[in-house]
Amino acid sequence: MNIILGISGGIAAYKTPDLARKLTKSGHQVQAVMSHSAFQFVAPLALQAVSGRVVRSELFDAQAESAMDHIELARWADTILIAPATAHKIAQLTSGMADDLLTTLCLASTAPLVIAPAMNQQMWKHAATQENIKRLLERGIQLIGPAEGEQACGETGFGRMVEPEDIVSALQPHAK
Numbered sequence: 301m302n303i304i305l306g307i308s309g310g311i312a313a314y315k316t317p318d319l320a321r322k323l324t325k326s327g328h329q330v331q332a333v334m335s336h337s338a339f340q341f342v343a344p345l346a347l348q349a350v351s352g353r354v355v356r357s358e359l360f361d362a363q364a365e366s367a368m369d370h371i372e373l374a375r376w377a378d379t380i381l382i383a384p385a386t387a388h389k390i391a392q393l394t395s396g397m398a399d400d401l402l403t404t405l406c407l408a409s410t411a412p413l414v415i416a417p418a419m420n421q422q423m424w425k426h427a428a429t430q431e432n433i434k435r436l437l438e439r440g441i442q443l444i445g446p447a448e449g450e451q452a453c454g455e456t457g458f459g460r461m462v463e464p465e466d467i468v469s470a471l472q473p474h475a476k
């Protein structure tokens with residue numbers, strides 16, 4: 301499958317080179333698309349090295365637009381997997397916002413959307429996040445996690461990103 305691996309700005313982004321590696325090992329083509337916040341948590345070069353593709357992050361990127369513009373990228377995808385999905389990215393997706401490359405791709409693609417949320421347990425429990433998740437599920441997205449356990453912030457509860465190997469096994473082989 302052609303997979304857009306969307307990476308938003310949560311601490312769990314540091315696990316995404318491992319996730320990308322496991323996806324490519326399973327025979328998938330992986331195009332990483334990072335939000336600007338994600339750059340704080342993982343180096344694009346690591347993702348490029350394991351996916352074999354230059355990481356995309358800019359909506360307004362003259363160089364990339366001459367080769368594979370964002371609509372072509374949206375058409376290329378068989379699945380869009382966002383891991384980690386921040387509370388912010390989930391809110392953007394719910395309301396149909398398109399103010400960066402990743403959210404624009406989600407609107408422009410017919411590919412199934414899969415999200416693996418990762419956030420502080422209180423952010424996950426917040427009514428806003430829960431309402432957003434409910435609406436996304438009603439739209440037919442696949443939700444993977446979050447898992448329960450100890451968090452980077454020292455709290456315990458639901459909000460941990462599901463481990464990369466479990467995300468790969470949970471990914472359903474969707475056909476567009």
Ligand SMILES: Cc1cc2nc3c(=O)[nH]c(=O)nc-3n(C[C@H](O)[C@H](O)[C@H](O)COP(=O)(O)O)c2cc1C
Pocket residue numbers: 307308309310311312335336337338385386387388389418419420423
């Ligand atoms: C150190 C640090 C860790 C963060 N971790 C998370 C996280 O795990 N999950 C989350 O939803 N937001 C987290 N945030 C907040 C997001 O980075 C912030 O909401 C950002 O606007 C998300 O942008 P994006 O969704 O476009 O990537 C964190 C912020 C900081 C400073």
